[in-house]
Amino acid sequence: MSKFKRYTVTAALPYANGPLHIGHLAGCYLPADIYVRYLRSNGELVKFICGSDEHGVPITIKAKKEGTTPQKVVDKYHKIMGDAFDEFGISFDIYARTSSKIHHKTATEFFNTLYQKGVFKEEITEQYFDEKANQFLADRYIVGTCPKCANENAYGDQCESCGSTLNATDLINPKSTFSGEKPILKKTKNWFLPLDTLQPQIDAYIDSHKEWKTNVLGQCKSWLSSGLQPRAMTRDLDWGVKVPIEGVEGKVLYVWFDAPIGYISATKEFFNTSKEINNTNEGDGANLISNLKPHEKEEWELYWKDKETKLVHFIGKDNIVFHCIIFPAMLMAEGSYILPEAVPANEFLNLEGNKISTSRNWAVWLHEYLLEFTNKQDALRYTLCANAPETKDNDFTWKDFQAKNNNELVAILGNFINRTLVLTHKYYDGKVPEALEFIKADILLLKELSKFPEKISSSIKQYRFREALAELMNLARLGNKFLADNEPWIIIKTDKNRVQTIMNLSLQIVANLTILMEPFLPFTSKKLATMINLNNNLKWNDATRTDLLLPGHQINPSSLLFEKVEDEIIDSQILKLNNSKIDNQSEINKSNILLNKNEDASPIVINFKNEAKADISFDDFNKMDIRVGTILEAERVPKTDKLMKLLIDTGIDKRTVVSGIAAYYKPEEIIGQKVSILVNLAPRKIKNIESQGMILMAENSNGELCFVEPSKLNINNGASIK
RNA sequence: UGCGGGGUGGAGCAGUUGGUAGCUCGUUGGGCUCAUAACCCAAAGGUCAUCGGUUCGAGUCCGGUCCCCGCUACCA
16 A cells, blocks of 8 residues: 555644644544554554643643642643543544653753764853842743844744744843843753754755645745744743753753654653553553564554654644654664654634634634533544645635534434434335346446445545545535435336345445444444444455455444534534633723633733733932923825824923824814823834834723823913923 | 635535536426435536736636635724
């Protein structure tokens, strides 16, 4: 079938600081599971590896915030995530965790190997340190002014305005996002992976994979073309895998060094565990391989170091460079490992038109879905696969979920199976009739039928799961058409022999569907196999057969495989989402901090609005020259949402001020408006207009603005405010 | 404002290396009644955002313009 003898398939380690939502499933775990189930169905040797990613700064922050320990945080989410995967039928061979002993050991050894080979560049650098929080600051937790484009909210690792990759020390006027304080520079030693010197090898590696998806290649190439930089593989932090160098304290491995090694340690753990299982019982089939291999001790290595193993990483688009560049670089530097053969990264799934957000509770949580839609895992699997963000971001809507469930799963697939089984019970008491004479239509049907396994295979192998699923549905459509064209319920009155053949063939289609749907709809497949009493050891290639159900074979009583989802259910889900939108509005003023490793930066709020800012001296206050003024002219600044250009009479002069009030006031309404104006604020160009001062505005919790003006009319322009 | 992704029949999408424009849903008409008012057939409906270029031929390649979405920016 291919040049590979076995497969190591990994799915991105989810970060253990929150539960899982549909975006996780659609983007990564579901396609991976479909792929793996397909491989198993083909009899391939495959290990499907995943686990919780439990280190890194955000978890320590969450623990601090909740007044608990990082270990308790990860214990909680490891359980929640593991259960959710299990209940959705994501068929990992192992779901491990990076806080485990074996992981720490593996990561430590990996680091040591590189260390002893002299791979790392050791460098003492000055890192920012937040004295108030008593910790070094990861780049992401420092904001400041970008040296390249003057954006004042650039992060320490990257300026999102101009896209440049930065070092935190490049930032002008840095601030800690924990305390808002200016951090101090402190010397610290770290170990860098020299991506720059490894670049030629990485270039060659990426070049050898022209077949990768365009989104993946595009991102890799943009990294490579701008030149790779050495990247620190250690961090100053307590939570994580300790840097295994003598005399080094308070340092751990960088979470992106540690996490992909989690795939390796999980594989080891799988083989260790299955050895124990095999000692106590016969194994359940999944572990058969371990029984057969003589070199049990090194079994895991076959999955990581043998050229005949195909390593495939399923990830979301946010992980591309780590899996395509940094992890391969680590593996190259180590020397004994194979490299990823494919990295089918998906884009993101949106929900009802908005980006899914953990912190804003804009999500369909898997654990909640399981409670609200019992035994409907396959309905969600179906919708998410049919709508998977394979080539671009896609949108999940509840209406679409309902439509796909009702019009496709129920009406096409479920209905075909149901009418076939009902007729079989009705005419033959559930015994498979013998096919007698084939007419032309039957031959055509059989010919069509035989094409499906290959068609679906081909799509899956190219990671085109939407297409594969559509083909599966086409087989059910073929079945419906066959029944409609041949009308056994009419012919039964005139030609009983013909009906036998029709029903036999329809039943063979049902049996084929059972096999072919398994990667996509495993729960339904299992249910259906029981219903038609089908041997469950059948493999993918058996799906070309037309004798899966032999004449006289007794099928069991049938029941419906899918049920309709009614409007009220959908309405209540939409309502629930709207409520969380409303909740967000009231939450928005509470302090918030970046909690998700990869989440967008918007939740960061540096000014904790409900708390007073730090004390200042009277002198500090006295530096400000605030006056009463009057607006003489006002006009919108073109091509902006919020900006208004104002001409102000300050009593001392007339000056131009640009102010962000356009959302709340119309220019003509505010001519003559008395305002408070800070007149000695350094001028600044905004949209190429020099703004010479700042209008003071009061802002309520909804972000609405209003002017601050003197309460007596005889206070004239130029009156000072103190 | 910059970056990214898009603009294909009412809706959501597919269109691989340029060669008669497809799919699912919806609509309309018909058939069937075994089936969860499900299924099957047929029809209507698109100058593939727009302008220009390359070509024997462009949804597909090149350039310009407009519009939409996401992120980002502007609030001094």
